Amino acid sequence: MTPQEIAALITERFGSRILESKPDAINPWSAVEPAAILEVSQFLRADDRLSMDHLELLGGVDYKDRIEVVYVLYSMKHRHRYTLKCRLPREAPVIHTVESVWAVANWHEREAYDMFGIVFDGHSDLRRILCPDDWEGYPLRKDYKAPKSYRDMPV
Amino acid sequence: MEVDYSGDVMTLNMGPQHPSTHGVLRLELKTDGEIVADAIPHIGYLHRCFEKHAENVDYPAVVPYTDRMDYCAAMNMELGYVLTVEKLMGIQVNNRVRCIRIIMAELDRIASHLIAAGTYGNDIGSFTPFLWCFRDRETILDLFEETCGARLLYNYNWIGGLMYDLKPGFEKRLIEFIDYFEPQVDKLNTLLSDNYIFIKRTAAVGILSPETAISYGVTGPNLRGSGVKFDVRKDEPYLGYQDIDFEIPVGKGEYGPLGSCWDRYMVRIREVKESCKIIRQAVAQLTPGDVHESIPKRVKPPAGDIYMRTECPRGELGYYIVSDGSLKPYRLKVKSPCFTVMSAFREVSRGTMISDVVAILGSFDIVLGEIDR
Amino acid sequence: MESIARLLQFIPRYDALPGIVRALLPVLVSCVVIFAALAIAVLFAVWLERKVSAHIQDRLGPMYVGGWHGWAQTLADALKLLLKEDIVPASADRLLYKMAPFIVFLGAFAAFVVVPFGASSFVSDLNIGVLYIVAVGSLSVIGIIMAGWASNNKYSLYGGMRAAAQIISYEIPSTIAIMTVIIPVGSLSMVDIVNAQKGGIQHWFLFRNPFIFLAFIVYFIASLAEVNRTPFDIPEAESELVAGYHTEYSGMRFAFFFLAEYANMFLVASVATTLFLGGWTQIIPASIAPQLVPGPILFFLKVLVIIFLQMWLRWSLPRLRVDQLMYLSWKVLLPISLVLVLSVGWLAVYW
Numbered sequence: 095m096t097p098q099e100i101a102a103l104i105t106e107r108f109g110s111r112i113l114e115s116k117p118d119a120i121n122p123w124s125a126v127e128p129a130a131i132l133e134v135s136q137f138l139r140a141d142d143r144l145s146m147d148h149l150e151l152l153g154g155v156d157y158k159d160r161i162e163v164v165y166v167l168y169s170m171k172h173r174h175r176y177t178l179k180c181r182l183p184r185e186a187p188v189i190h191t192v193e194s195v196w197a198v199a200n201w202h203e204r205e206a207y208d209m210f211g212i213v214f215d216g217h218s219d220l221r222r223i224l225c226p227d228d229w230e231g232y233p234l235r236k237d238y239k240a241p242k243s244y245r246d247m248p249v
Numbered sequence: 250m251e252v253d254y255s256g257d258v259m260t261l262n263m264g265p266q267h268p269s270t271h272g273v274l275r276l277e278l279k280t281d282g283e284i285v286a287d288a289i290p291h292i293g294y295l296h297r298c299f300e301k302h303a304e305n306v307d308y309p310a311v312v313p314y315t316d317r318m319d320y321c322a323a324m325n326m327e328l329g330y331v332l333t334v335e336k337l338m339g340i341q342v343n344n345r346v347r348c349i350r351i352i353m354a355e356l357d358r359i360a361s362h363l364i365a366a367g368t369y370g371n372d373i374g375s376f377t378p379f380l381w382c383f384r385d386r387e388t389i390l391d392l393f394e395e396t397c398g399a400r401l402l403y404n405y406n407w408i409g410g411l412m413y414d415l416k417p418g419f420e421k422r423l424i425e426f427i428d429y430f431e432p433q434v435d436k437l438n439t440l441l442s443d444n445y446i447f448i449k450r451t452a453a454v455g456i457l458s459p460e461t462a463i464s465y466g467v468t469g470p471n472l473r474g475s476g477v478k479f480d481v482r483k484d485e486p487y488l489g490y491q492d493i494d495f496e497i498p499v500g501k502g503e504y505g506p507l508g509s510c511w512d513r514y515m516v517r518i519r520e521v522k523e524s525c526k527i528i529r530q531a532v533a534q535l536t537p538g539d540v541h542e543s544i545p546k547r548v549k550p551p552a553g554d555i556y557m558r559t560e561c562p563r564g565e566l567g568y569y570i571v572s573d574g575s576l577k578p579y580r581l582k583v584k585s586p587c588f589t590v591m592s593a594f595r596e597v598s599r600g601t602m603i604s605d606v607v608a609i610l611g612s613f614d615i616v617l618g619e620i621d622r
Numbered sequence: 623m624e625s626i627a628r629l630l631q632f633i634p635r636y637d638a639l640p641g642i643v644r645a646l647l648p649v650l651v652s653c654v655v656i657f658a659a660l661a662i663a664v665l666f667a668v669w670l671e672r673k674v675s676a677h678i679q680d681r682l683g684p685m686y687v688g689g690w691h692g693w694a695q696t697l698a699d700a701l702k703l704l705l706k707e708d709i710v711p712a713s714a715d716r717l718l719y720k721m722a723p724f725i726v727f728l729g730a731f732a733a734f735v736v737v738p739f740g741a742s743s744f745v746s747d748l749n750i751g752v753l754y755i756v757a758v759g760s761l762s763v764i765g766i767i768m769a770g771w772a773s774n775n776k777y778s779l780y781g782g783m784r785a786a787a788q789i790i791s792y793e794i795p796s797t798i799a800i801m802t803v804i805i806p807v808g809s810l811s812m813v814d815i816v817n818a819q820k821g822g823i824q825h826w827f828l829f830r831n832p833f834i835f836l837a838f839i840v841y842f843i844a845s846l847a848e849v850n851r852t853p854f855d856i857p858e859a860e861s862e863l864v865a866g867y868h869t870e871y872s873g874m875r876f877a878f879f880f881l882a883e884y885a886n887m888f889l890v891a892s893v894a895t896t897l898f899l900g901g902w903t904q905i906i907p908a909s910i911a912p913q914l915v916p917g918p919i920l921f922f923l924k925v926l927v928i929i930f931l932q933m934w935l936r937w938s939l940p941r942l943r944v945d946q947l948m949y950l951s952w953k954v955l956l957p958i959s960l961v962l963v964l965s966v967g968w969l970a971v972y973w
Contacts, residue, residue, distance in 0.1 A: 119553060119554075120336070120337065120553060120555050121553070121554050121555045121556050123554075147463050147464070148463055148466060149466055150466070150556070150558070150565075150567055150584060151556060151567055151569055151582065151584040153569060153582040153584075155571055155579075155580045155582075156580070164554075164569065164582075166556050166567070166569065166584075170463060170477070170479060173484060173485070175556075177556065196464060196466065197461075197464040197465045197466075197592070197593075197596075198464070198465045198466035198589050198592050198593075200592060201588065201589070201591070201592035209300075222293075223292060223293060224292065224293040224296040224621060224622075225293060225296065226293070233298065233301060234300060234301060259776065261776050261777075261780075283944055283945070370940065373940040373941060374852055374853065374855065374939075374940040374941025375938070375939060375940035375941075376675075376679070376937060377678055377679050377937050377938060380679035380680060380681065381679070381680060384680055440938070441940070444939065444940060446853055446939055446940045446941070446942055447940045449942075449943075449946055450940060450941070450942070450943055450946075602943065602944065602945070603780070604856075604941075604943045604944065605943070
C-alpha cells in the first residue's frame with residue numbers, strides 16, 4: 095500500500111482522532127491524538143491490509159512547545175512503512191503504552207521515559223534503563239541542565 | 250512482568266565485569282540450582298550520551314561518534330548515518346564511492362562475524378577458533394589501516410563521499426585475501442560448527458520462534474536464524490545492492506528446533522561466504538572517479554524528519570533524524586539492533602541453565618556500545 | 623625405596639642414629655625425591671601445554687624466556703606468583719581457605735607412592751596398589767569443595783559443587799575400567815600388573831584383548847573428567863564462572879591449585895601407562911631385542927604421549943554442559959564399562 099492509501103485508510107477509520115497526515119513527505123507520517131494511540135496501534139497491527147507487525151522505532155522528540163512520541167511502523171508482510179506521531183504537553187507528557195501490541199515497546203518506552211520523562215500508562219516496569227535508577231532530570235530535553243554532582247561524584 | 254519462583258532462589262550476578270558478557274552488561278540471574286528462573290539484563294554501563302552529543306555538533310562531525318557505537322563494525326555504523334543524511338539532502342554519489350562503500354561494509358561484516366564466531370567458541374569452551382578467527386581478521390584490519398589509517402574506528406564514510414581513495418594495489422591485495430580466506434571458513438566449520446559437542450551445546454538451546462522474534466523487533470542474523478527470510482539489502486536495497494547477486498542464508502533447523510543458537514551462529518558463518526561473493530562483484534564494478542566529488546561545502550539539510558535503515562552485521566540499524574534546517578541535527582535517534590535483541594533475552598533464557606545463558610548471549614552477538622550508545 | 627635406604631647407609635655413623643629415625647628417613651627422602659621429580663615434571667608439562675596450545679592455534683608460544691623456545695617460562699611464572707601479595711578474602715573461612723590447595727595437591731601426590739617407574743624404582747609395592755590409588759585420588763574432591771565453600775563467593779560455590787558432582791560420578795566408570803585389567807592379572811599390586819606385561823608391545827594389555835582396548839578408552843575419558851580438563855572443565859569454566867572454585871585464589875595458593883591440576887594429570891597418565899601401556903617395559907618384542915632404554919625413561923615417554931593426547935583434546939573440543947556431563951557418565955560410560963568387565967570376566971573363565 096502506498097503512504098497515501100494508508101493515510102486515507104486510517105483517517106477513514108478513526109476520523110478526527112487523526113489530527114494531521116503528511117503522506118507525501120520524505121518520511122510519511124500522521125499525527126494521532128494521544129488518547130487514541132492504543133486503538134490505532136491495535137488496528138494497524140491486526141488489519142490484514144496494513145499488518146504492521148514490526149515496531150521499528152519508538153522515540154521522543156523535544157520541540158520547544160511540546161514533546162512528541164514517534165512510532166515508526168513497518169510491515170514484514172506487505173513491506174510498507176508508516177510513521178505515527180503523538181504530541182504531548184511538556185508539563186505532563188502521559189500516553190498509554192503499546193507494550194501489549196509490540197513486545198519491543200517495553201524497552202523503547204523505558205528509554206523514552208529515561209530520556210524525556212514521558213510517562214507510559216499501563217507499562218509493566220517503567221524505570222530508567224540507561225541512566226542509573228536514582229538519576230535526576232531527563233537528559234535529552236532541550237532545557238536539561240546536568241546536575242553538579244551525583245552521589246558525591248562531580249558530574 | 251511477574252514471574253513465579255517456586256522453591257529457593259539464589260540471585261547470582263553475572264556482573265558488569267565478566268569474561269563472557271561481551272561488554273559491560275549486568276545479568277541478574279535468579280537461579281534455582283543450575284536452572285535459571287529469571288535472567289534480567291541491566292544495561293546503561295556504557296552510555297555515552299551519543300544522541301545528546303549529536304545535537305551539539307555539525308552533521309559531518311557526528312560521523313566519528315557513530316563509529317564508537319558498534320566498535321566492531323564501525324564502517325556499517327558510519328554508512329547508515331551517512332546514507333540517511335544523503336537521502337535527506339538528496340545527494341547522489343558516484344559509482345566509485347558506491348562500490349568502495351560496499352567493499353568496506355562487507356569487509357567489516359566479515360570482520361564482525363569473525364569476532365562473533367571466535368568469541369562464541371570461547372564462551373562454549375573451545376579456545377582455538379578464537380585465535381584462528383582473529384588471525385584472519387588481522388588481514389582485514391591491515392587493509393583498513395592502509396586505506397584510512399585506523400584499525401577499528403575509521404571516520405571513513407563522509408557525507409557525500411569518502412575520506413580517502415583506495416591506495417594503489419588495494420584491489421589486488423583484497424582479492425588475494427578473499428581467495429585465501431574462503432577455504433578457512435570450511436576449516437572453521439570442521440573445527441567448531443560441525444563439532445558434536447558444540448552442536449549439543451547450542452542446537453537445542455535458546456529457541457526463538459519467528460513470531461516472538463518479530464514482536465520483539467529482532468532483526469538481522471538473529472531473525473534469519475529463526476527462519477524468517479528478511480534482509481534490508483534485498484528487501485529495501487540501498488547503495489545498488491539490487492545489482493549484486495547474493496543469497497540470504499536462513500536458519501533451517503538442521504540439528505534441532507528452528508531458531509536455536511546453532512541456527513543463528515550458522516547464519517553468520519554462511520553470511521561471511523556471501524560477503525566474499527559481494528566483495529568480488531563490487532571490485533569488478535569499480536570504476537575510476539573522484540571520491541570527494543559530491544561532498545557538500547556545508548551540510549545543511551532541509552527541515553523535516555527521515556528514518557532510514559541499513560543492514561549492519563548485527564541486524565537493522567535505523568537512524569531517525571529530525572532536521573530544523575540548521576547546521577546541527579535537531580534530534581538524532583538511533584535504533585540499534587542489539588537493543589531490541591536484548592529486550593527479547595529475558596523471555597528466551599527463562600528456564601534454561603546457567604551454561605545456556607552464556608550460549609544464548611553469545612549467539613545474540615551483542616555489542617554493548619551499540620545498546621547503550 | 624630400598625635403593626634410597628641403601629644409599630643412606632653411606633651417611634657417616636648412620637647405625638648410631640636411633641631406630642625410629644632410621645625407619646623414617648628413607649620415607650622422608652623418598653617423599654622429597656618424588657615431590658622434586660613431580661615439580662620438575664609439572665614445570666615441563668606447563669611449558670609443553672603452552673607450546674602445544676600455541677601451535678594448534680597457529681602461533682608460537684613462549685620463545686624468549688631462557689633462550690631456546692622459552693623453556694624457563696614456567697620458572698619465571700612460578701617466581702612471579704611467589705612474589706605476589708597473599709590475599710585472603712575478608713569474609714572467607716580462613717582455615718578452610720588456607721588448607722584447601724594442600725588437600726587438593728595431597729590427593730595427587732600421595733598416590734605416586736605406588737607407581738612403579740622402573741624395575742625397582744618405586745617407593746612401595748603395596749599389594750593393594752590400585753585400590754590405594756583410587757582411594758587416595760578421590761581426596762582431592764574434599765579440597766575442591768573446601769575451596770568453593772570457604773571462598774564465600776557464589777561463583778566458587780557453583781564451581782565446587784559442579785566439581786564434586788563431576789569427580790564423584792566419573793570415579794565409577796574409571797574404577798570399573800581399571801577392573802578389566804585386574805581380572806587377567808589376578809592381583810591389585812601395580813608391580814605385578816607391570817610384570818604381567820613384560821616382553822614387548824604384544825603383551826601390553828591394550829592390545830591383548832579388544833575389551834581392554836575399549837576399557838582404555840573409557841578410562842581415558844573418565845580420567846579427563848577426574849582432572850577437570852576440557853571437555854570436562856565445567857568447574858573452572860572460565861567463561862561462565864569466572865574461574866570456578868579458584869576464583870578467589872591468587873599468588874602462591876593459586877600456583878598450588880595449578881600444580882595440583884598438573885600433578886593429577888601426571889597421576890592419571892601414569893596409571894593409564896602402568897595398566898594399559900606396559901609401564902616401564904619395552905616396546906619392541908623381546909624376541910627381537912632386550913630392553914635397552916632404561917625403565918624410567920621409557921615410562922616417562924609413554925606418559926608424555928598420554929599427556930600430549932590430553933592437551934590436544936583440551937585445545938580442540940568445546941566444553942560439555944553439566945547435565946550432558948552427568949548423562950555421559952551415568953548413562954553411557956557406566957553401562958559400557960559394566961559390559962566390558964563382564965566380557966573380560968567371561969573371557970577369563972572360558973579361555
